[in-house]
Amino acid sequence: MTQTKLTRPEAIIFDMDGTLFQTETLLEIVHKRLFAQLRKEGLYVKDTPPIERLIACLGMLLDDIWKRVMPDGSPAAYERANELMLQYELEELEAGNGTLYPHVIETLEKLHQRGIKLFVASNGLEHYVKGVATFHKMHHLFAGVYSAGEFETSSKVDLVARLLKDHHLQDAWMVGDRSSDVEAGLANGLTVIGCRYAGFGEDYELRGSHRLISSFDELSSFLP
Structure with a gap:
């Protein structure tokens, strides 16, 4: 320093x-919803990656985040994950979840x-x-x-x-x-x-x- x-x-x-913002207080909910929906749509059929992997990527650009969180994912999965991430984050924020x-x-x-x-x-x-x-x-x-x-x-x-x-x-x-x-x-x-x-x-x-x-x-x- x-x-x-x-x-x-x-x-x-x-x-x-x-x-x-204590992002993990929001991501704990969003993370589960996002991968459940990806599996439902057949875009990512493997087990949900550990949330710690996503939290460790905070601060990166979204495109880089998904490459680390699900390196075996497809471009379609990454694109859909971007959409779902924003949708679920806004829904959970509006519901009062997530803290400063x-x-x-x-x-x-x-x-x-x-x-x-x-x-x-x-x-x-x-x-x-x-x-x-x-x-x-x-x-x-x-x-x-x-x-x-x-x-x-x-x-x-x-x-x-x-x-x-x-x-x-x-x-x-x-x-x-x-x-x-x-x-x-x-x-x-x-x-x-x-x-x-x-x-x-x-x-x-x-x-x-x-x-x-x-x-x-x-x-x-x-x-x-």
Whole structure:
């Protein structure tokens, strides 16, 4: 970890899964429904892959996720899995399933009240990422919710670069739990805050972060 003195940022950019949202609390339901439907449609007839395999892939682009979760699957299975994933995630969110990490709302409100612009940059699908923000009543706190699904970016580096350009941001922090977040922040010249509380990735993924947090509310303590 790189220890440098932090300055007050103009904006803070957050990853969604594993940073704001406890994705596994939603995926436990979605995972079972998705593979049951794939088998029903004859697109994947083997046993349901362990959910740990799916959770370990969080933060990746969807196309890459399915290649790891069901490497013996067909392109048709991958395409249908994309459709079902979004459908079931939105249904379960609307039903009230899935939770945020502790202290997320109050910390975001404090940052917002201090005049810091808040954004989301996620490799997820557009309607899912915006759905989490909407159903958990935090959408109004963000100046922008960016997703790879909406902008069809090939990496989070490109997604964050677009966000910075669109909003004319010169100074920002990138907050996330995976190597893709660290890479996106460093490649765009941002201060990187690595989140250690999700447990999806390995410790090495956060190498290069300027600070590490074990609870979301620690973030506000870094502000001058």
